[in-house]
Amino acid sequence: MSTNTHPDPAPGPAQSSSPSRRTLLKLGAASLPVSFMGASPPLQAKTITSPATTPFLEPLPIMPVLPSRPLSDAAFALQPPSQNPNRAINPATLLPFEGRGDSHQLREKNPPQYFYAQRFGAVPPVSIHPQLSKQVCFWGANMGGSDLRTDRPMTPLPTIVSRYKAGTNTAILVRRFNDLPMGIPSGGFGKNSISTHTHNFHSAPDSDGGPCDPGLGALAEDPRTQGRFFFPGQYYDYYYNMKRAGFTNAKTPDGDVRESLGTMWYHDHREAHTAENVYKGLAGFHLVFNEHDTGDETTGFRLPSFPRYDIPLLITDLLIDPMTGQATIDLLDNDGHLGDKYVANGKVQPYLSVARRRYRLRCLNASPSRYQALYLVNPDNPTQVIPFWRISNDGNLYESPLLITEMKLAPSERGDLILDFAALCAPNGPAAGATRLWLENRLIQTDPRNPSKLLAPPGTAANAIVELRVGATAPDASRDPAQISSFAPITLAPLAKPVVTRYFKWGRKNGAWVCNGQPLDCTKIRFTMKRGRMERWIHETGDGWAHPVHNHFVEGRIISRNGLVIGPGSQEYCRKDVVALYPSDKVEYWVNAVDYQGVYPMHCHNVLHEDYGMMLLYRVNDTGDTNPEP
Numbered sequence: 001m002s003t004n005t006h007p008d009p010a011p012g013p014a015q016s017s018s019p020s021r022r023t024l025l026k027l028g029a030a031s032l033p034v035s036f037m038g039a040s041p042p043l044q045a046k047t048i049t050s051p052a053t054t055p056f057l058e059p060l061p062i063m064p065v066l067p068s069r070p071l072s073d074a075a076f077a078l079q080p081p082s083q084n085p086n087r088a089i090n091p092a093t094l095l096p097f098e099g100r101g102d103s104h105q106l107r108e109k110n111p112p113q114y115f116y117a118q119r120f121g122a123v124p125p126v127s128i129h130p131q132l133s134k135q136v137c138f139w140g141a142n143m144g145g146s147d148l149r150t151d152r153p154m155t156p157l158p159t160i161v162s163r164y165k166a167g168t169n170t171a172i173l174v175r176r177f178n179d180l181p182m183g184i185p186s187g188g189f190g191k192n193s194i195s196t197h198t199h200n201f202h203s204a205p206d207s208d209g210g211p212c213d214p215g216l217g218a219l220a221e222d223p224r225t226q227g228r229f230f231f232p233g234q235y236y237d238y239y240y241n242m243k244r245a246g247f248t249n250a251k252t253p254d255g256d257v258r259e260s261l262g263t264m265w266y267h268d269h270r271e272a273h274t275a276e277n278v279y280k281g282l283a284g285f286h287l288v289f290n291e292h293d294t295g296d297e298t299t300g301f302r303l304p305s306f307p308r309y310d311i312p313l314l315i316t317d318l319l320i321d322p323m324t325g326q327a328t329i330d331l332l333d334n335d336g337h338l339g340d341k342y343v344a345n346g347k348v349q350p351y352l353s354v355a356r357r358r359y360r361l362r363c364l365n366a367s368p369s370r371y372q373a374l375y376l377v378n379p380d381n382p383t384q385v386i387p388f389w390r391i392s393n394d395g396n397l398y399e400s401p402l403l404i405t406e407m408k409l410a411p412s413e414r415g416d417l418i419l420d421f422a423a424l425c426a427p428n429g430p431a432a433g434a435t436r437l438w439l440e441n442r443l444i445q446t447d448p449r450n451p452s453k454l455l456a457p458p459g460t461a462a463n464a465i466v467e468l469r470v471g472a473t474a475p476d477a478s479r480d481p482a483q484i485s486s487f488a489p490i491t492l493a494p495l496a497k498p499v500v501t502r503y504f505k506w507g508r509k510n511g512a513w514v515c516n517g518q519p520l521d522c523t524k525i526r527f528t529m530k531r532g533r534m535e536r537w538i539h540e541t542g543d544g545w546a547h548p549v550h551n552h553f554v555e556g557r558i559i560s561r562n563g564l565v566i567g568p569g570s571q572e573y574c575r576k577d578v579v580a581l582y583p584s585d586k587v588e589y590w591v592n593a594v595d596y597q598g599v600y601p602m603h604c605h606n607v608l609h610e611d612y613g614m615m616l617l618y619r620v621n622d623t624g625d626t627n628p629e630p
């Protein structure tokens with residue numbers, strides 16, 4: 001393995017021994033040679049190559065949907081969920097039962113109706129490809145059962161499905177137990193105190209799964225005082241009210257339908273250790289349906305039915321150490337991490353058998369540092385240019401479907417596609433004659449700091465993420481995206497004029513990644529948004545690196561990119577929770593926060609950059625400030 005296994009200088013109770021890069025960063029040691037830190041030098045991950053594998057040997061796994069449970073279930077019976085955190089001391093661990101430090105904000109308006117549990121633990125040795133060793137380094141979560149031997153942790157994590165329903169309380173609560181192993185983590189990477197972020201759900205800070213909170217003694221990694229992480233032996237109740245943003249407006253108690261979210265994902269967000277924990281497997285989908293995007297192709301917008309024809313696709317890239325056969329990551333390389341094996345839903349380059357009809361494919365770039373330019377390619381005739389429909393960007397539907405030939409996804413970005421295999425492969429279709437199609441990332445990237453501007457030729461097997469094998473015709477009640485002229489009432493709201501302008505320069509200083517010259521400080525709130533007041537944020541970065549900037553809690557709108565107005569027809573003309581900055585980009589983004597108050601992070605989603613300081617905390621309240629360069 002290529003990671004530093006030097007024990008934590010001052011391990012707290014219930015800590016794993018993975019190095020605390022928070023400490024290294026504080027000491028300014030991130031840029032020191034490894035030998036100065038008493039560890040054996042890591043392998044040069046950039047110079048190793050994973051063992052060769054034959055693509056498309058196994059089917060694409062589909063993650064199971066997490067079941068809800070009655071409150072009489074063993075997960076809840078002895079410690080019923082409560083609005084205030086359960087900080088009573090568990091005599092078995094001498095720690096508070098619950099890791100949460102904050103009361104669930106506004107829970108009294110919509111008490112939780114559906115209860116879910118999941119237990120995080122080590123994934124039993126698992127095959128990701130028949131020609132590779134079984135992987136022993138992964139962590140995951142189970143389906144909520146109390147016995148990990150019969151209900152085993154898996155990665156990707158089970159899919160969570162919840163619903164908005166106007167006039168009805170559909171609030172949910174997810175109790176997450178930490179049953180992760182103690183001691184030196186498998187493979188030498190992974191931090192076993194965790195925080196689970198539901199990527200851009202409209203959550204209060206108590207359930208956002210943020211990396212740290214200045215009000216909670218975040219600098220002490222002590223489970224007796226820490227209120228954002230949960231440690232082995234603890235649980236954490238995450239509450240999601242299933243109301244769209246705007247629900248505190250008396251006129252819209254269900255929120256604003258235009259704020260409907262769809263394709264979300266949840267992943268670990270442990271401060272200074274997010275990269276290793278997500279690489280270790282702590283990521284999965286959280287899908288939200290509503291009265292219009294129903295999950296049933298006979299109702300509402302009539303998008304392909306979930307789960308049979310609506311496929312979540314979690315795409316990442318792994319590097320396999322040929323000496324050990326295990327996934328490896330060099331955590332001391334703060335440029336980022338590039339794998340050379342595409343992994344879709346936990347398998348290296350699988351295939352998916354599809355019928356000749358429409359499918360919804362929810363693509364998520366869950367890679368640490370790799371950017372994507374996704375194409376649909378007929379490997380048996382790669383000169384064919386194959387258009388396909390894109391209906392969403394991040395968690396948000398477009399105003400209407402867009403016909404595209406390339407979808408760019410930076411780390412953490414999402415895009416839902418509608419692929420009509422009957423039309424594509426018809427005798428007069430753009431992929432006429434195709435019996436298989438590849439979803440291919442053609443973007444060339446050899447530097448973990450940023451992708452090149454070059455595309456690989458279509459039909460390169462190593463760049464295929466999944467092979468779609470087109471079979472027989474099947475009934476299809478879904479609607480042709482060409483016939484969908486609008487996703488109204490889910491539309492873009494008129495933009496209020498921004499009152500505050502702030503500048504964010506994402507760059508590098510003294511070996512750390514910084515915003516406006518400063519790395520993350522968990523004791524410092526860098527600016528305050530006033531609820532209900534539109535802000536203009538100018539994101540900039542230098543040449544030589546790219547940063548997908550993600551702010552928690554609220555989506556904004558990209559107004560312009562390098563001076564060019566983003567308008568109808570652009571794949572970025574949408575609400576967004578990630579602003580992908582490519583080298584030397586300057587992007588104007590407008591954003592407005594409503595409902596909850598408290599502290600949230602904004603950070604780069606190249607997770608190595610994030611772990612090495614490229615994050616800041618901001619507050620939302622009713623006062624706000626106008627600090628132009630926080």
Ligand SMILES: [Cu+2]
Nearest residue numbers: 547604606609
């Ligand atoms: Cu970055």
